[in-house]
Amino acid sequence: MSAVNRQLVETVLRQFTDPHLNLDPVSAGCVREIDIQGGTVNVRLQLGYACALFKSGWAQMLQMALENLDGVDSASVQVDVLIEPHKAQEQVPALVNVKNIIAVASGKGGVGKSTTAANLALALAREGARVGILDADIYGPSQGIMFGIAPGTRPQIREQKWMLPIEAHGVQVMSMAFLADDDTPMVWRGPMVSGALMQLITQTAWDNLDYLVVDMPPGTGDIQLTLAQKVPVAGAVIVTTPQDLALLDAKKGVEMFRKVNIPVLGVVENMAVHICSNCGHAEHLFGEGGGEKLAAQYGVELLASLPLSMAIRMQSDGGKPTAIADTESQIAMIYQELARNVGARIAQAGQGAQGMPAIEISDD
Template sequence: MATQDSTGHDRKMIAISSGKGGVGKSTVTANIAVAMAEAGLRVGIVDADIYGPSIPGMLGIAADAKPAMTPDQKVVPSEAFGVKVISMAMLSPDDEPAILRGPMVGKYLRMFVQQVDWGALDVLLLDLPPGTGDIQLTLAQAFPLTGAVVVSTPQDVSLKIARRGLRMMEQVNVPILGVVENMSGFTCPSCGEVTHIFHQGGGERIAEDIGVPFLGSVPLDPDVVESGDAGTPLVTAAPDSPAAAAYRQIAETLSGGKITTRGISTPFIWTLTDGSGKPDPSAPTPGGAANLLVALDQSDIGFALTWADGHEQHLTPLDLRLACCCAACRDEITGADLLDASSVPLDIGLTRIWSIGNYALGLAFSDGHSTGIYTFKALREIQGTELEDV
């Protein structure tokens, strides 16, 4: 799925993630971004690791390079090697920690994507912190990500944690674009013999097990560390090295193919009172996913939801209101209903519907309730009227 930037230009928004730290995720991000830029693409990086930003240093951006503001109060990103960058490292002194609670982290992430003067971009890479926590969930909910790339080393422990990261992205309907195996074998600079220090082929096996593409292996190279510390990515500092070739191949794969989820057009905010903002539909496809929403429309009884596998589901606003799973309507621990069904008006209506990432809808009702998150999986399971393909 490609989103549009402020200029109306289609761009891919790709998250680079890892299950654990120390696997070289930021190094992979910096190098594939520069490789894309060298291939002629317009590329940006959001350094989404708020607590441990490292992208500016890897691209040689000075720690005191404070961003300027445009007349319309947008942040001007720094630029190096043809790549635009925004990072927390540009907003605070180099040795000052970012002491922020979750809501403030979310605020900065939204600012980095929405309030930066990116201009026309082909690809915006989001360098995520390791793990499956608040930052990953915030980005998945707030922005329609084209997909995610998971970086791992060949070690069994790293691969097991990477699998959790893959499953987390799947649960929020972020397409997995592929797995990168970093630090895959060490090539002796003297004799050329390859030594597989951390085992061999683990990244390819986990990609095959889960059914996602394997994007490639990046070998260990001392020049990766030296070039990163010097602020010059390896694809520029040692363009003929095996690692640089691997980075360029991964960049070509990510930027060259057409990536689409075939889902409903997002982001959107559909106001039912005047009909504005209604999302553009997609068509069901043979073998489509059961929990991927491709169309949303009003019907005689309420709303018709069409899923990628061709099923059409009809739900009333009352069905949807009674199925709310927010903390005010259902106990988060026991799952017991807290909502008194008799208190909900039979003629309740919907006033707004909006997208939450690629995996859920937000609904506002005429009784003022608007705090529920309706995942596509939960919507599909609501007992309404289902019509088979015709």
């Protein structure tokens, strides 16, 4: 029976690819400790993205592989999570109590951007992260409705300066809808909108967030530029449908974020297919493969492809989006995968593939 050593343990770990980092734990720099005491092997990994629903199964898979290694009597794998703050550019001040800001954007309206933002925030929270969502769609705020917050709700004010976000479903929510009447249109010019957005962001007392999801208004105008230039955005998620017109506008969104040096984390394709509830026939009402083509064209990832589903609409309108309304559904699983992939892309953008050096403890 051969003696177990670090090289053999790493060889086993390299055989398994983290589906969100697209790397094995060793290459991804996730190994923090390898403790070998005779036939007992203890491994500790550290992931940089929220993954509470994934990490136990991941640890069990690696543990079983290590226990099959010749010379190993028992093995254990511990998976920790440490979400690091995004390192902002020098000219952009960090946001107090917020580690990472995720912009969810689209080139045009009606593609399901706000629904995606809400479900992304809720899915990140289910993965164990502290999450907030900012409804930056000044002209058409909708997150209050999606999170089931009663009309007329107003944030509490602290020290005559800070607005306390309203908590719903475990997520901290702030929206212009909380500061104006539901029926009052925002008839504002660009500078007024930009000023309101900055007040919402900087004067909200966020409570130690790992991720702040920003639901952007459609387009590439003042609000998008203000956010890009004055707020340390860790990355952007572009939402589109397969329709050619939507893809044309989505391309402009990708280009805008690239010009202001904000990483595009990937593309989310909504309304990709409609499945008839009576006969099960699948129809691509808005075209087919558009999101995949857009992602390939710009060298980014297709993070998720979601169907045109009545359930998504009804659950969002009912104040309890799919990610928490029906957690075992296939659509909710797609949102969870989206959340883990977005977190992993941010971690990779901030840290690269290199991590802290691993520690080995052995009785050799």
